[in-house]
Amino acid sequence: MASALVPMLIMLVVWAKMEMYPFGSKSLMAVDFSHQYISFYGFLKNAVLTGDWTAFSYSFTKSLGGEMIGILSYYLMSPFNIIYILLPLKYFPLGVFLTIWLRYGVIGWSFAYLLVKRYRGLEKNAWMVPIFSTAYTLSGMLVSYQMNTIFYDVMFMLPLLIVALEELLDGSKPYKYMLLLAATMFMQFYLGYMVCIFIALYACYYTAPNLAIEGNWKAKINNYLQPLVRVLCFSILGIGLAAVLLYPVVINLMQSKGQVGGGMAFVWALQINPLDILSKLMIGGFDTTSGWSAGPNLPNIYVGALGLLGFIFYFIFARAHRYQKIGAGIVTLIFFISFVHEFTSKIWHMGQNPAGFFYRFSWILSFFMVLLAYQAYKQGPKLTWKGVIIGLLPIALTGYYVATHDYTYIAKKQSETVMTYLKTNGNTIYLLLSLVSIAILYYIWKKWQQKNKEKIIASLVLLSALVGAIFLLKTGYLLTQVSLTMMSWIVVLLVFAFQPKKVAWSLLAIMTVLELGYNAYLSQVTLGYADAYKFSDATVSVKRVVDTVKEHNQAGFYRIGSSFAYSRTSPTLLNFPGLSTFSSSLERTTMDHFAYMGDYGINASTQYANGTLLTDALYGVRYYMDYKEQDPAEIEQHPERQYFGRLTTRKDIQETFTKKVYEDSRYLVYENPDAFSVAFGTGVLLQNITFGQNNPVSNQNLILNTMMGEQENVVQYFQAYSFTDIQTENMQEMTNAVGETVYKVKNSDQPGIVRYKVIPKSSYTYYFLTPNNLKEHRDKVSILLNGQWLPHGVVFAQKQLWQLTSNAEGQEVTLEFRFTTDQEINMSDAGFIRADNDAIKRVLAARKEQSMTVTQWTNTKVAGTVNITDDSSVMMTSIPYSPGWTVTVDGKEVATKRAWDTFLSFPITPGKHKIVMTYVPSGLLAGGFFSLISLVGVLSMLRYDRKVEAKKDLF
DSSP states (O other), X not given: OXXXXXXXXXXXXXXXXXXXXXXXXXXXXXXXXXXXXXXXXXXXXXXXXXTOGGGGTEETTSTTOEEOHHHHHHHSOOGGGHHHHHSXXXXXXXXXXXXXXXXXXXXXXXXXXXXXXXXXXXXSOTTHHHHHHHHHHTOHHHHHTTTOGGGHHHHHHHHHHHHHHHHHHTTOOSHHHHHHXXXXXXXXXXXXXXXXXXXHHXXXXXXXXXXXXXXXXXXXXXXXXXXXXXXXXXXXXXXXXXXHHHHHHHHHHHHTXXXXXXXXXXXXXXXXXXXXXXXXXXXXXXXXXXXXXXXXOOOOOOOHHHHHHHHHHHHHHOOOOHHHHHHHHHHHXXXXXXXXXXXXXXXXXXTSOOSSSXXXXXXXXXXXXXXXXXXXXXXXXXXXXXXXXXXXXXXXHHHHHHHTSOOTTSOSSOOHHHHHHHHXXXXXXXXHHHHHHHHHHHHHHHHOOSOHHHHHHHHHHHHHHHHHHHHHHHHTOTTSHHHHHHHHHHHHHHXXXXXXXXXXXXXXXXXXXXXXXXXXXXXXXXXXXXXHHHHHHHHHHHHHHHHHHHHHOOSSSOXXXXXXXXXXXXXXXXXXOOSXXXXXXXXXHHHHHHXXXXXXXXXXXXXXXXXXXHHHHHTTEEEEEEEOOOOHHHHHHOTTSOOOOOSOOOTTHHHHSOEEEEEOSSEEEEEOTTOOOSEEEEOHHHHTOOOOTTOHHHHHHHHHHHHTTOSSSOOXXXXXXXXXXXXXXXXXXXXXXXXXXXXXXXXXXXXXXXXXXXXXXXXXXXXXXXXXXXGGGGGGEEEEETTXXXXXXOOOSSOOEEEEXXXXXXXXXXXXXXXXXXXXXXXXXXXXXXXXXXHHHHHHHHHHTTBOEEEEEOSSEEEEEEEEOSSOOEEEEEXXXXXXXXXXXXXXXXXXXXXXXXXXXXXXXXXXEEEEEEEOOTTHHHHHHHHHHHHHHHHHHHHHHHHHHHHHHHO
């Protein structure tokens, strides 16, 4: 109980200090939690409570539609998610708090279970159990990556797995181990995979003493390998039990993350400076800058002074077998190599560098360190003064190295808050330091059983330390992160030189609590957190809108576009067919297609911000949601409301989405009567189009011309239009090596400006074709449209089409780029594009006549009819292709094909047809078969064991 409550209480104090919900308005949602996880919990709630469990297979709330088995396995299998199912949507911030807080308790409890069950934690010095359980629970990665709570379930499963593993290696039955391993893989396969690697390493370490059994080397190796082979076999069975989920996930990963990034090329070079890892041993070694940017970052392995020095003491004082200590050293070396060597690190991450949050396996080393530290302290280590002096050398060198290097998360001096407090309460602080020093002097003189000479030396050292402490305190260096860390290490050394009594252990316990709490505070305080009340308002108010649209929709299949969003996963959170998403399991081909069309498709996400008349129709964007501009006085009166900023502005909304179908005090919804259904008939040439990268204008022209059957008389539906004027300020024009005009800011104290002006000479819709050469400047450029900040999601990872104006003949448009960079700026491939909407509408109207009428639509089934009246031989859909889709036409299954490298398509003939498209997750049947085989194997073993036990009872 103490091991569960101590970390929970520490985190309550930390969060109260940070004014987190429920102590303040800031929700614990940060980074991916706010952008992804909370939406998937809303999706889970809706799927379970509506009984529509087909959503766990496939969902149209995931961009244009996509497999959900990866999301289910990666994000949603935690038992803690029951809390979200039970809570109303507006109380999700409370669910966030509870699911994180309770996990800390369960992690502490599970580690205590390991210490009690396997290392006789209650037999002697029972108070050590909650101390070390807390050291693991609040270790570096656990408090730093708190926003990734999807990892935490494996973190509390690992101690339970180690209990079962050690019992198995000692000869016990394998059933507990297999079931716990299966449960771990079910709850979080990604970190579960890392745990499987560690299990292999841990088993080799644990069985190392078998190599010392008498006999020749053949016998020794046989004794060593026998239990390892047992573990391997039962591990395969355990993982096999989870294959019904894992096998479809593997297939999904090959279509999503498996297609991103390069292969695993072995190189000898190091990816980080090994000595920089020392900075991660400091209190508060984490911040927003170092946490998840395009790394590699550094591993978060902080475990506090007691854990770190205890880990070192293990190799000196623990009564473990010599071979086991060698095994522990090898395991530690493997972790170290994994940190500094990219190829080895990728092995832990399933063959890829993660997209931020590097070294996601570093918490396993923290676990191992704390476990070994506990074993060392159980032996009651006794440090000699020679050992203390030797220990002070690496402490001093570590402190010097970290203090003399720059890390964004390590402050050089005490914080301003500390300095202000010292100025107002300095005398009290100095008096307190003096009283503490006198008390320690008294204790040394009265209790320490040493010669007077040694007592005098110790007293002089203490007095010198007091003078030094007061000096460092006044100059601002005593209470820095480095100094506090060094002092905590020295305290541990001194305690074990004096021999730990109950008073000393109490001191170490208090120090550990303060140390871990302060580290948690520093690691979390720099993050940006969502406002709990604004989240509730945003979800409840917008859900009312989309639910109304869903209720009154008469169009069959539809999608909803939007000029705003709480996050890219809002469609999943609020359960409506949107076009945006953010997920590690997003299919790569879907992202690529968005990029081909000049929209946002990168970094495991899509966002429909740059729609055109063509893409609206192709994707079936029947409805478009917008918000009303609010009066500043009203905004000030309602601080609890979420007032959105625009991701995009559709200047052509009056021409495209011509009918208003919803309006309240905050939101509007318009309908596009020209949107296609889910599928339409066309020719085989359209099906076989191949798009060019960074060429959205040509790609969309290609689609329209192919729809019309034009191969020779190509029509420029989207065509380049000259700028009226290009102006620069504080810019030097140059020509680069390939003859392109580039710019460089002249005076770095002022922004350099490139200004494009154009006067439309028609009622067409006009777009700006963004340069692709600005991605390295994206954090150093501001963009204004007609003197106002550009209402667009600005991404330069691929060329985009920003809609600037429509039906504004003769009205000048000014687009201004302001740069604050000293690098060369290449704007040579920027362009101005106009779209002939009338001509595009004629093309779309012809194709819409061959559109499918949807009569039934669920997550895994789309049914309807079509009447092909022209020579169309292919049905093109806006459903991303997956081998899980099966299509029947008039009751007969037809072959499916991937069109445009993205969409599902299938053959059709002229006339009336009934079409049914059904989806079954790829690999589900095969995975179920593997699980069934594994289950039969486990049950057969259990039955055999029972028969053996029964025979024993007879005799």
